Amino acid sequence: MGPIAALLGFVCLLQWYIFGNFRFYSDPIFRNNQPPLVMKGGDPYIRALMRTISASEASSNRPYSVLYGGRHFDNFSRHPEICITIVTGPNKGNCSTAAGRYQIINTTWYTLTRRYHPNPERFMFWVSYSFEPEYQDAVVYRWLNDSQFWGTDISQLLRQGKLQEVLRRLSPTWTSLGYGIETNSVSRSLPQIYQKILLEELKTAGKSV
Known part of the structure; x- marks a missing residue:
């Protein structure tokens, strides 16, 4: 041997x-090696979920700059708003502005930033929301922790081992999570990918399962 x-x-x-x-x-669990979040600290269960979403939605060694379809952008001052034609699946022929680690479309990003962006730039009546990696993380982290929005405490469900229930609840938003309309080769392996990442996050946080 x-x-x-x-x-x-x-x-x-x-x-x-x-x-x-x-x-x-x-x-896919071997091929999908999600880089750490730029954001420091926070709930390791939510952090692991964020990296799991990224594993399915934006599998790349540079996930924060990836566009729908795999191209990359360079300007993080705001959401890139580049609409790329969808060539396969149920939405074929439409175009998508999905961008960044969590593949958020521009209209959703601007809705979320009004509630969750920690540092918008303001000048008189003008407001700008940076799309830098730290803010992509911060917005999604705050969003996933908003129990009023989701109608449940996602962190608590994860601590109870109810990952499948969480993925099912999130699949209308992130359609590749195994219960949506655009599953992919990674979707079925997300529970295993999540467990692998969770061990990493718990170790970093100095906690045990």
């Missing part, structure tokens, strides 16, 4: 120990 085969065998055994089943290196 060569060193590469031995390494793959060890990784499969490790995954069996953590998740209770064997996985091959081609599985």
Whole structure:
């Protein structure tokens, strides 16, 4: 047995120990290595959920700058508002302005920023909402923590192990989470991806499951 085969065998055994089943290196859980959030601190369960959403919606080593379809943008001073034609799926022929780590369309972003953006720039009657990575994180973090908006305490559901219920509730917003209209090759692996990321976040926070 060569060193590469031995390494793959060890990784499969490790995954069996953590998740209770064997996985091959081609599985999305191995290929999807979500970078940490730019935002520091906060609830590790919500942080893990944010990275899981990103794993399905914006799988990239530069997720904060990705546009719908995979291109990247450079100007973070505001939402890029670049409308890209949808070529597959139920919305084929329309265009999408989805951008950033959480693939938020421009109209949704401006609705959210009025409630959750921590540092809007104001000059007389003009208001600007930065789309820098730290603000993408901050807005989505505050949004997911808004129990009044979602009609439930998402953090509490995650602590109770009810990830599937959370994904189902969020799927009308993020349609690739396994219960929406645009599932992808990663959707079915999101529970395992979430558990892997949660362990990382809990370790960083100095907590245990």
